Amino acid sequence: MSNETFYLTTPIYYVNATPHLGHAYTTILADTMARFQKLRLGPERVYFLTGTDEHGDKIAQAATQTGESPQAYADRISGIFQETWRRLGLAPNQFIRTTSEPHKRAVQRLLQQIYDSGDIYFGEYGGQYCFGCERFYTEKELQDGRCPDHQTTPTFIKEQNYFFRMGKYQDWLIDHIRHHPDFIRPERFRNEVLSFLKDPLEDLCISRPRTRLEWGIPLPFDAQYVTYVWFDALVNYISAPGWPDGEVFQRFWPSAQHLIAKDILKPHAIYWPIMLKAAGLPLYRHLNVHGYWKIEEAKMSKSRGSVVRPLDLADKYGVDAFRYFVLREMTFGLDASFSEEALVARLNADLANDLGNLYSRVLKLIQRYYDGRISELPGERGLADATRVAVMGVTAATERFAFSEALAAIWNLVSATNKYLVTNEPWKADPEDAQTKAVLFSAAETLRAIAILLWPFLPQTAERMLQGLGVSEPLTSIHFDELLSSSWHLGSQERRVQEVEPLFPRIEVTVPRLKPAGTGAKPLPQKSPPLVPSPSEGGELGEGCIEQITIEEFRRIDLRVAEVIEAVAIPGSKKLVKLRVRLQDEERIVVAGLKEPYPPESWAGKRVILVANLRPTKLMGIASQGMVLAAEDESGRIVLLTPEQPISSGSKVR
Structure with missing residues (x-):
C-alpha cells in the first residue's frame, strides 16, 4: 500500500x-x-x-x-x-x-x-x-x-x-x-x-x-x-x-x-x-x-474600504452556494471580479436548475414508481462512461488547483444525466418495464457518483444528496477508483430514497431597471439577474425602444479583446460556429451565430470583442462562455467588431 x-x-x-x-x-x-x-x-x-x-x-x-x-x-x-x-x-x-x-x-x-x-x-x-x-x-x-x-x-x-x-x-x-x-x-x-x-x-x-x-x-x-x-x-x-x-x-x-x-x-x-x-x-x-478578487476592477483592500465579508454571503445564500461561486468563478492564477448578482446567477442556473432539478426529478420518480426502493441494477449501468470521463477530468484538474475546470467536468456529467433522462423519458414509461427501472436506477447511481465528486467542493450538499439516496456508508470509506467501476455493486442490499427537499431553493430577485425616458422607472422582477442577456434569452426591447441604464450598470459588462485560436462548424446547425478563444492566460469556448458571414476557416487569428462576464449558456449542447460582438445594418449585413489596431488578448474595452 x-x-x-x-x-x-x-x-x-x-x-x-x-x-x-x-x-x-x-x-x-x-x-x-x-x-x-x-x-x-x-x-x-x-x-x-x-x-x-x-x-x-x-x-x-x-x-x-x-x-x-x-x-x-x-x-x-x-x-x-x-x-x-x-x-x-x-x-x-x-x-x-x-x-x-x-x-x-x-x-x-x-x-x-x-x-x-x-x-x-x-x-x-x-x-x-x-x-x-x-x-x-x-x-x-x-x-x-x-x-x-x-x-x-x-x-x-x-x-x-x-x-x-x-x-x-x-x-x-x-x-x-x-x-x-x-x-x-x-x-x-x-x-x-x-x-x-x-x-x-x-x-x-x-x-x-x-x-x-x-x-x-x-x-x-x-x-x-x-x-x-x-x-x-x-x-x-x-x-x-x-x-x-x-x-x-x-x-x-x-x-x-x-x-x-x-x-x-x-x-x-x-x-x-x-x-x-x-x-x-x-x-x-x-x-x-x-489571483485577487476585485471589486470594480480594484483589489479588495481594508485600507481602501472595499471588502466583502464571507459570513454575510454564507448566511444569506448558504455555505455551499458561496463555496461554489468562488471555486467556479475564479480561474486559478488569474484575477476575478466579485459581484453578488453573479453569485445569485450561478446559484439559480447551476445549483437550483441543473443540479437541484435533476436530483429532485430522479428521486421523486423512484418514490412514485417503486415506493422509494432502489434494488440491484438490472444489467449494465447507463452513464458509466460519462462517469469515468468526469472522474478523470476532476482528478486531472484538481491536481492543478483548477477547481473551475473540475466543477465544469462535474457539470458535464450533470448535463449528460439530464440528457439521458430526456432521451429515455421514464416519466412516460411503464414502471414495471425493466428498461424504465434501469434508466432511473442508473440515474440514481450517477447522482451518487456526482455527490461523491462534489464532496470536496460542496460538502454539505454532497452529504445531503447521499442521505437522500439512501447511502449510509461514510464518505471517508469511499475511494475515487470505485467510481470508475462500470457496474453498481449493491449486492443483496436495498437502498431507499428519502423525502426530497430542494437542494438549492431558487433566489427570486428584483433588479431595478429603467423604462424608456419619460415613462418613469419601476423595478421589474426577474427570475435571475443575468449581467447581460444571453444568446438564448434574446434581449430585444421592441422596435424604436432603447432601454436606459446607469453608468454603474454598464460597468458590470466586462468587454475584452479575445484571440480566436480555432473555429469549427457545429454539426446540425446552419448558423452556429464553436470558437476556442484566448483571453490573456485563459482559454474559453464560445458559440457564435455567425457561421454564414464568417465560415470556420475565416476565424483563426482574428481578434474579436467578447462579453467576458456573460453567464454561461448551452447552445446545441455546448457551454458557451461569452458572446462575440458584431454589428448588423438595415440591409441585414453583419460585420464582426474588431480592434482598429493590434492589441494583446485580454485587453479591456473601455
Missing part, C-alpha cells in the same frame, strides 16, 4: 483585520484540496494547516487603537478567524498561532542555526520602509514612489539591524527554479520570480530594534532585537508539524505544498526557500499562487 502523504498550508493570516473574502477564498481552496486528497489517499494521509500571524508593527498599533494589550488583541482576532472557518465548514487539521510557545522556540532555534552557520550578520541600513507591509522597498519596487499595495509613500528609515545573506543563495535558487518547472505554479508566477532574480538580490533585514518595536520574538543571540515578522511567520510551516523531531513533521514535510495569494509571492518564493536552504532543510514541493 502506498505511503504517499499530502501536506497543504494556507498563509497564516495577519490579525490586523477580521476575515474577508480573500482570506476565505484561500482557505476554501485549501479545504477543497484537502478533502479531494482524503478521497484519493485516505484521511489519515492528509494534513491541512492554517492559522494566524500575530507579531509586528501593525498588530501593536491596532492594539493601541483598541485599548488592548497586543496579546489580548491577537487572542480576540484569532478567535474570530477560527470561528469564521468553523461556520464556513472548513476543517483544518491544525490552526497555528505565532504567539504559541512551541512556535517561538522553533523560530529561535532556526535563527540560531542560521546565525551559527555565518549567514546572519550585524550592519546598518537605510531604506524606504512601508509600515503597512512592514518591509523595506527598493526604488524599483515602488510605483510612482508609493507602496504598490497600500498606495502610501514609504518612510525613510536608517538603523542598525541584523541581516540575512540572501544574495549568497541567489544562483542556487535560480538554478532550482529552472530545474523544477512546477516549483512555482502557475507558470506566470514562476516567470515573475525569475524576472525579479535577474537583478542582484539584496540581503534581508531580519530584526527590529526593541527601542522601536517590542511586540515580536526576541533574537536568541541578541535580546535587544526582535525578529522581523516574515522571518517569524514563514517558520510556522515547519513549527506547526513539530520541527525538527515531531512525528507529523517527519511524515508530512516531504510532501509539503503552500497555497498563497500573489501579493505574498516574494517572501514565499525567495525568502522561504533560501531560509530552508541555509538551515539545511529540504524545500517544499510546490508553491501554488492564486
